Amino acid sequence: MRFRTRLLLIFALTITGAVALVTGAVSALTRHAFETTDGARRQALLDQFQSRLAEQGADVVRRIERVAASRTMLNIAVEAGRPDGDVSSYVDEAQSQADAASLDFLDILRADGTIISSAHWSAKFNYKNDWTIAAEDRRQPDAFLTSVPTPEGPALALVAIRAVQAGGKFIELAGGKRLDSRFLGSLGLAPGMRALLWLDPHQVLDATSMWDGPETDRLASLVDRARHSHHAENAVVQWTPNGASAEAMQAMPLEHRGVFMGALIAGNSLRDEVWLERRILWAGLTAAVAGIALGVLMGWWATERVTRPVEQLAAGARAVAAGNWESRVEVVSSDEIGELAGAFNRMTDQLIEHRERAIQAERVAAWRELARRLAHELKNPLFPLQITVENMRRAYEQTVVGRDADFDEVFKEGTQLLVAELSNLRAIIGRFSDFAKMPPPELEEVEVNAKVREVMKLFDAQLRGEGRSGVATTLDLYDGDLRIHVDPEQLGRALRNLVLNALDAMPNGGAIALRTRSSEAGARIEVSDTGQGLTEEECSRLFTPYYTTKQHGTGLGLAIVQSVVSDHHGRIWVESKPGCGATFVIDLPR
């Protein structure tokens, strides 16, 4: 995987992760806030239910006591107390009394609990009342919850019991009000909330009527939990596949003497919460997508900035590895990448420098070997030739007979010329031999400026002599102490050769300038002249032995200079243009 791809992936994953983290955190906080509010609202509804239950219970007690105090009830009690009493004519009395007292349920009971008249189930006369049979209920002064059987099924009611005494006998009134939709409607439900009254899976009431909502099985498990735990239980019910249909439900068991009568279920719609969570999710997704897109763009831009120099470095490295040592990396910044690019460029420069030095060294070594062989090969026949010529001159001088004056003259001149040329040839061979046998430098600390002054002092006489008019010298030396480790003799020789070379380049006068500078690696020495300058080809061949642009030169001067510089692991080059003079630059390590 490419570095840029990895960077892009890291950017995208980082942004996505951050957005997901923020979205999740916001959703969790929102959910927690909603749950807290929901719980409080449901609890408030349950509290309100209990309060209304107490109020209605007191109301039921008042109504039952009013019925019990009526003359009709007294008559029934008297009739029921007689041994042969017939109360069958009162079979409809409970209905009348219940209507008058606005009671939903009323049973007039004999002392043994047999129904004389029932308002809500008139057909139950002569049967035992089966919803107030507990002795505790009969003694209870307050209203209590119970399940009242009716022809339509059991109904949850708030009931009270009162006795009507008549001469030691008594009848009882058991009546109450139904806990139904009206009761739920009186709770004053907040928007989004609803109250359900669970009697059984087939009887679930809401605030308006019999609940016609989705299947009640969804609530059955919640009610069962509340029934068995005997306290309120919570659950979230999702009525349809749509999450907005979810509803937080809290079921509170309604019990009387530990018997489960039903449950009040407070429901709070989670539509707003789901809606908000969806909005947050969508916002998060949108932000994630936007973030990813932005991240990709930013990443692309950033990686472009980061990887392009790296890729350039890599390309440069590959180019260097392929032999293109001239390869360079553009330095566009000053950061680490820029430093890296600079270091790379310096590395390649140093590589080139080292290579050139190596080339120069190899070249000098090669030329030295050539010079040694040449000197050796030429020196061997040269000596017999010189002996032979001298023998010929000696023999001719010893010969008296037959000597011709003209011949003598020719002979003398010829032999003199031969001897002279042989001597000259021997001198050349000697230089070659000297070039080939240059000793290794003996390094010692040398103050460069002093050495330059010393060299120039050798030329004072020459520069002031006749025939040498119009050559000015300029010394532009480094202000400080410029010390390097060199062989002083070889450095002096090199400088002398350069000054001689400059003088030779200005037969008609000019100016010679010597400059010294301190460099990072060591010292730099420049020798400039104002001669006619060199062409590019001449510059490239200038340090080749036996190459000279002068009529009388041997072509070894600059080669010796280069040899010295090379032996000192330095570097020399020439900067020149035709007509603009030339400058020889030497860099020497410290």
Place this chain on the structure above:
Amino acid sequence: MRRICLLSIAAISLALVLHAARRPHYGGTLRMETRRVLQTLDSRSLDQELRGLVFETLLRWDQRLRLVPLLATAWQADPARHNLTYVPRQKVILHNGATWEPDLAQFTDQPDEMALARNAIAVKTADGQLVGTGPFKIAKWNAGKSLALTWHEAYWGPRPYLDSIEVRMGRSLRDQALDFDLGQADAIEISPADVRRLRQRGAAIALTQPTTTLALVFDAAHPAPDAVREALALSIDREAIHSVILQRTGEIAGSLLPQWVSGYAFLFPVTRDLARARQLAARAEPLLFGYDRDDALLRAIAERLAVNASEAGVTLRAADSAPAQVRLVRLSITAPDAALALADLAQELNRKVGQASLPAVLRPYDLERSLLAGFRVIPLFHLPRAYELSPRVKNWPQAGSEAGTLADVWLLPERPGDHP
């Protein structure tokens, strides 16, 4: 002496006043109300109290259930009762003024048949109206709403005491009671369940012999298992219903015909056997139960029956729109003759619930046993018709009394301030 004379005169005057109060008066209009809604006027559709007033039969039953002459003055039968000869009454004038000229060839049925309302004499006039020979003739007929009868001046018998009778139809019991309290009716129907209460208040109540049988009948088209039918029959606590809901009006019934018609009704059991019922009803499916929900008495009894059945393990579920498997119905006793009444009951049962037709047996007891076999019909109560009468109404025919028909009813003269 003088004091004695004065006291004697006062006593004689008081006796004369009391005698005058009990002496029948002619004239007046009897205002009746009924729940029934008649759309046609014929001898069958009229209430029993009215039908003999307009359309008369050849014979009639007297209060002792003996056949006595009416339009036929005499009849003869050969020993095998195959050939019957009726002697029509002479100089009988129809309500349209024409003389009744009977075709004796059409009167060949048994004497009992000739006393049935469906065999009453009704002559269709040229304009399509039915006219009879009774003491009252139709003065005004508003189908479904009201009927006005006036006395027939050319009646062959004695003049009825009443000048006219007005009948308002389609009046609920509640509306009738309201009209009665407002003095707008002289005779209204009441529920048998209200008889005792009204009597305790001192109201004048008239009861007929039981003429209706309340019964549970199973629909042959939607049969219920035999055991469930028997369980239902055994679960019913007739005594409680009779004493509480019916307030002891009417009779507990184990038979279709009441005792006064058949004479053997007591032979049919009415005891409750809840244990046996529970045993039979084990794992019984609910029965769809139907009854006339507008009839308060039927509704009260039906609810009690449902409670009784539930106690035995049989669930009676209201058949709202679905066809009921068992229904609580009123069956009419159309004649005081057991055989005729049973035949009509069988027809009514066939018409209502598709019960099997009567087998070819002769004795009414066997006929009834056959009808009740298998608990497809469960008789519950025999109910009379009950009327609350204004104090002005006198000589209303009572069950077991010698009083005859409404023709014998007379009204006390209305005094100012009797009613608003």
